[in-house]
Amino acid sequence: MCGIAGIVNMLDGPRIEHTLIAAMTGMLHHRGPDGSGYYLDAKAGLGHARLSIIDLEGGKQPIHNEDKTVWVVFNGEIFNYVELRAELLARGHRFYTQSDTEVLVHLYEEFGADFVTRLNGQFAIALWDLASHSLLLARDRPGIAPLFYAEDAGRLLFASEVKALLPALTDRPALNLEALDQLFTFWSPVSPDTLFTGVKSLGPGELLLLQAGRITRRQYWDWAFPEDGDYLPGTADALAEELLALLTDATRIRLRADVAVGAYLSGGLDSSALTALIHRSSNLPLRTFSIRFDDPGLDEGTYQQAMVDHLQVDHRSIHCRHGDIAANFLEAIWHIESPVLRTAPVPMGILSGLVRAQDYKVVLTGEGADEVLGGYDIFKENKIRQFWARRPDSRCRPLLLKRLYPYLDLTQASSQHYLQSFFGAALDRPDLPIFSHIPRWNTTARCKDFFSGETRERLTENAIERISMTLPPALGSWHPFNRAQYLEARSLMPGYLLSAQGDRMLMQHSVEGRYPFLDHRVIEFSNRLNPRYKMNVLNEKFLLKKAMQRYLPEAIVQRYKQPYRAPDNPSFRVEQPPAYIDELLDDSMIRRAGYFDSRKVQLLRAKISRGRAIGYKDNMAFCSILSTQAWHHLFVDQLGQRIKIAAQRADTIKSVS
Amino acid sequence: MSVEQQVREYILENYLFTDDGSALANSDSFLEMGILDSTGILEVILFLEEEFGITVEPEEMIPEHLDSVERIVNFIGDKKRIAS
Numbered sequence: 001m002c003g004i005a006g007i008v009n010m011l012d013g014p015r016i017e018h019t020l021i022a023a024m025t026g027m028l029h030h031r032g033p034d035g036s037g038y039y040l041d042a043k044a045g046l047g048h049a050r051l052s053i054i055d056l057e058g059g060k061q062p063i064h065n066e067d068k069t070v071w072v073v074f075n076g077e078i079f080n081y082v083e084l085r086a087e088l089l090a091r092g093h094r095f096y097t098q099s100d101t102e103v104l105v106h107l108y109e110e111f112g113a114d115f116v117t118r119l120n121g122q123f124a125i126a127l128w129d130l131a132s133h134s135l136l137l138a139r140d141r142p143g144i145a146p147l148f149y150a151e152d153a154g155r156l157l158f159a160s161e162v163k164a165l166l167p168a169l170t171d172r173p174a175l176n177l178e179a180l181d182q183l184f185t186f187w188s189p190v191s192p193d194t195l196f197t198g199v200k201s202l203g204p205g206e207l208l209l210l211q212a213g214r215i216t217r218r219q220y221w222d223w224a225f226p227e228d229g230d231y232l233p234g235t236a237d238a239l240a241e242e243l244l245a246l247l248t249d250a251t252r253i254r255l256r257a258d259v260a261v262g263a264y265l266s267g268g269l270d271s272s273a274l275t276a277l278i279h280r281s282s283n284l285p286l287r288t289f290s291i292r293f294d295d296p297g298l299d300e301g302t303y304q305q306a307m308v309d310h311l312q313v314d315h316r317s318i319h320c321r322h323g324d325i326a327a328n329f330l331e332a333i334w335h336i337e338s339p340v341l342r343t344a345p346v347p348m349g350i351l352s353g354l355v356r357a358q359d360y361k362v363v364l365t366g367e368g369a370d371e372v373l374g375g376y377d378i379f380k381e382n383k384i385r386q387f388w389a390r391r392p393d394s395r396c397r398p399l400l401l402k403r404l405y406p407y408l409d410l411t412q413a414s415s416q417h418y419l420q421s422f423f424g425a426a427l428d429r430p431d432l433p434i435f436s437h438i439p440r441w442n443t444t445a446r447c448k449d450f451f452s453g454e455t456r457e458r459l460t461e462n463a464i465e466r467i468s469m470t471l472p473p474a475l476g477s478w479h480p481f482n483r484a485q486y487l488e489a490r491s492l493m494p495g496y497l498l499s500a501q502g503d504r505m506l507m508q509h510s511v512e513g514r515y516p517f518l519d520h521r522v523i524e525f526s527n528r529l530n531p532r533y534k535m536n537v538l539n540e541k542f543l544l545k546k547a548m549q550r551y552l553p554e555a556i557v558q559r560y561k562q563p564y565r566a567p568d569n570p571s572f573r574v575e576q577p578p579a580y581i582d583e584l585l586d587d588s589m590i591r592r593a594g595y596f597d598s599r600k601v602q603l604l605r606a607k608i609s610r611g612r613a614i615g616y617k618d619n620m621a622f623c624s625i626l627s628t629q630a631w632h633h634l635f636v637d638q639l640g641q642r643i644k645i646a647a648q649r650a651d652t653i654k655s656v657s
Numbered sequence: 658m659s660v661e662q663q664v665r666e667y668i669l670e671n672y673l674f675t676d677d678g679s680a681l682a683n684s685d686s687f688l689e690m691g692i693l694d695s696t697g698i699l700e701v702i703l704f705l706e707e708e709f710g711i712t713v714e715p716e717e718m719i720p721e722h723l724d725s726v727e728r729i730v731n732f733i734g735d736k737k738r739i740a741s
Contacts, residue, residue: 387703390712400699537704539671 001145001503001512002061003028003049004073005159006126007168008135011213013043013154020168021045022653024157026646027164030335031075031507036653037061039071044128044135047653048073051510053257053362054081059099062656066094069130070105075160076123076145077514078103079253084118108136113207116220120253120519124202126158134211141221142368142518143204143494146503150199156210161504162196162337166635167643171198173635175628178461180339180595184447184624185463187341188495190470192217195338195631204494221520222472223489223527225482231530239533240546243525247547250519251277254364261514262287262360264351265315266564267303269541269548269556270366270375274516276551278364279311289355289363290317291347298565303556310553318354320347325571326578329626334634334642335504339627340496341444341620344566348505356509367502368517371489372526374481374534375541375561380404382436382484383535385423389430398423403538433475434468436484446617447624450604452597467491481531568619569608572626584629593632596625660709661730667704668726672697683726698723705729711736 005024007016021038025047029036032049039046039062048061054077062071078084081100084107089095093106100121107115108127113136116125122144127136137158139147149158150165157165166173174197179189192200202208205221232239255261255278263278265271265288278286288308293299301317308315325346332346333339355363370376381404388397398420425438432438441464451459470490475483498515506513516522526534529543536542540561549557572581583589585605590598608622634642658666665681672692673680687693693701701723702713711733722732 383703387699387706390706391715394715396699396715396718399696400703402696403700532707537667537671537700537707 001031001077001122001160001507002051002075003031003160003164003507004047004075004124004126004147005049005164006044006046006073006128006157008044008128008156008210010151010154010156010210010215015042016040016045016155018045018655021047022649023167023643023646024159024164025049025653026649027167027643028160029646029649030510031160033510035060037656038653039064039073039128039656041130043133044071046071046073046126046128051361051512053077053259053512054100055098056258058097059101060656061101063097063099063101063105065105065109070108070127071130072101072104072108072125072127074101074104074123074125075147076121076125076140077254077256077512078119078121078123079256079519080120082256113138113209114220116207120521122515122518124160132211134209137202137208137210138220139202139204139206141205141520142489142498142515142523144498144503144513144515144518146499147202148194148199149202149208151215152198156215161335162194162199163334163635163642165199166639167646169198173197173639175595175632175636177455177458177595178463178466180455180628181448181459181461182463182466183339184341185441185445186467186491186495187444188338188491188499190463190467190491191495196635204490223486223523224472224474225478225486225527227477228479232525232528236533236543236546239529240543243522243543244547246519246522246525247273247277247516248280250516250522251364252281254514254516254519255282257362259362260287260360261362261364262289262355262358263313264288264363264365264513265290265304265307265313266366267300267305267307267556268366268562268564269545269552269559270369270517272303272307272366272552272556273369273544273548274364274366275307275311275313276548277516279313280551285314286311287314287316287358287360289351289358289360290315291351292317292319293347293567294319294321295567298567300562303559306553306555316354316358318350320350320566322567322571323574323576324350325566326574326581329571330578330580330630330634332505332508333627333630335508336500337504337631337635338500339624339631340500341447341624342566343568343571343623344564345501345505346571347566348501349508352506352509352511355511361510362512362514363506364514364516365502366517367497367513368493368515369541369544371485371493372517372523373541373544374485374526374531375544376488377404377561377563378436378440378488379481379484379535380538380540381423381439382480383538385427385435385439386430386480388424389427392424392427400538430480431476433471433483434464434487435480437487443616444620447621450596450600450621450625452594455595479531481535482527485527485534569622572622573608573611580630580633581626584626584633589629589633593629593636595628595632601625660733661726663708664705664726664729664733667708668692668701671700681726683730685726686720686724688720688724701729705733709733709737711740 124145124147
């Protein structure tokens with residue numbers, strides 16, 4: 001991946017200063033430390049910070065077409081560029097580089113904005129057309145590469161991360177409280193909102209066109225499922241073969257690079273399947289990377305070793321201790337640019353540091369398999385709650401939840417009652433489009449108990465109503481399993497997993513992640529499967545297991561699914577906690593920022609220091625409060641200092657126009 | 658695939674972890690074999706409801722209906738006859 005940033009005058013406006021483009025691009029140095037370049041004319045400026053992976057010598061951006069009337073900056077990878085290039089050459093286009101970027105300008109000449117549907121890849125693209133004075137912004141289908149924009153004083157600003165917009169914005173950053181309320185429900189704001197007032201995110205599978213001062217947005221791709229019953233024909237065995245062929249090809253084209261490519265190996269089914277697929281596609285020795293934890297409940301070392309032995313890969317792991325999470329937390333929030341409810345992203349940042357230290361800048365990961373092929377506990381929970389909703393007065397049916405949460409002790413009447421009241425939410429309305437996610441969203445929303453009176457007064461929207469309005473009308477005709485899949489694929493995955501826990505933690509150390517399970521051909525195939533092939537009764541990722549079982553050790557295929565988690569509040573109860581924790585949570589800081597009720601926060605801190613806060617809710621509240629305060633500190637209080645540092649890099653950027 | 662085959666395959670794969678059909682006779686009692694616990698029987702009911710489009714009533718959740726392949730096959734037959 002790389003970083004892109006730019007400015008376009010929406011109508012006639014003063015000339016764009018190249019120093020501003022340089023300052024914006026400078027804020028993205030971590031995304032592209034291998035060089036930077038810019039293009040500037042009377043109306044537009046495009047900046048690019050490069051992480052060089054394909055065509056190391058020639059691939060410098062911005063890149064133009066034959067007569068320099070179309071310019072592009074691009075973050076990401078076009079995996080089918082080899083095939084596209086051959087097609088474009090046959091149509092008479094001339095290329096001046098070997099890069100994947102260059103296919104974009106020629107495809108645009110051929111197909112206009114719709115060219116994005118020809119791409120197989122992960123991308124955030126900004127394309128400037130001098131002939132029509134129009135700017136096109138595009139983001140990949142599942143939402144791997146980030147892209148943000150803002151309208152400010154007659155200009156459209158855009159960038160890979162919000163921090164790069166900040167040097168060009170007129171007003172100081174302010175926290176968008178509605179977005180915070182959404183994050184405290186869904187783990188991320190509902191697109192296009194971001195934590196920053198006035199800054200929007202381009203959604204997964206969306207295009208934005210700026211022409212004659214007008215902005216239009218259009219969804220060019222979305223997760224779509226057939227009407228219930230209208231599924232792909234074929235036996236499970238035949239469909240498993242087809243899935244295997246698709247995954248093999250998705251992996252093969254993701255190994256295209258002019259640098260070494262590694263892989264993340266957690267020891268779960270997805271990363272193990274991926275490692276086996278890479279092994280099938282390439283004879284090159286493969287290096288894999290993983291995280292280890294002290295807590296045996298979180299550590300997956302045994303399974304990682306099983307795969308290492310099975311495939312004989314060259315494996316490196318890094319041990320993440322509690323103190324490491326506290327020490328890296330603040331910097332992680334700078335990269336994530338929003339509060340987080342769990343500490344889980346931080347070890348992913350530590351892991352990408354290991355990758356970079358080993359001179360790797362590309363890793364393949366198994367992310368996306370759970371969303372695409374039906375692996376998550378929330379899908380099981382949904383099935384069981386649907387099963388229960390068919391006979392809501394049954395005392396037995398909810399007991400099936402024990403299959404899902406085997407560690408829950410249901411022998412006590414209180415926990416039984418808890419399960420029923422928690423999972424029984426909306427049981428009388430199983431057709432509700434958001435039925436599957438109500439228990440999770442209700443739990444997450446408990447963080448809002450800590451909001452200050454002032455925050456509560458200023459909130460006017462209902463987050464759940466807001467997300468409900470974004471759902472496609474066809475959703476009602478889909479199988480309940482697919483409805484849950486859609487919600488997960490459109491909210492948590494792009495908003496949190498691929499960003500806070502994905503792109504941002506990888507790019508912190510200039511490492512690019514690639515996701516074969518999120519190849520749109522795999523997604524489109526899987527979406528047409530009968531849901532029973534994704535989850536067979538309560539056996540998750542049924543078809544993936546069938547497709548991969550002959551390449552994996554039995555223990556991995558049969559393994560009970562363990563979600564990736566990191567230690568939460570114990571991370572901050574280390575012997576010498578970093579000073580920022582006390583500073584950010586100090587009564588005066590909480591009051592000055594104004595988001596939370598300081599008295600409640602101090603009581604929570606006291607409970608934690610007594611070692612009494614062990615529940616899910618307390619952990620989540622602590623992490624969300626600390627990270628919100630960190631966000632305020634970094635982006636409101638300290639921002640000027642960070643921009644100054646970035647501006648110092650500005651004189652190294654080179655003009656390519 | 659017949660109802661019997663579907664039920665047999667599901668029990669074999671998910672509770673006996675085998676595709677060897679000789680491991681299970683249609684009259685074998687799940688309770689006596691010890692292959693199903695109380696939650697397991699709920700899982701079987703979830704399977705039956707999804708696969709055959711029936712809903713199992715609380716009073717029907719008894720071994721007479723659910724404790725062997727042949728009992729399940731008969732039970733589903735009865736349910737479908739009543740429904741039609």
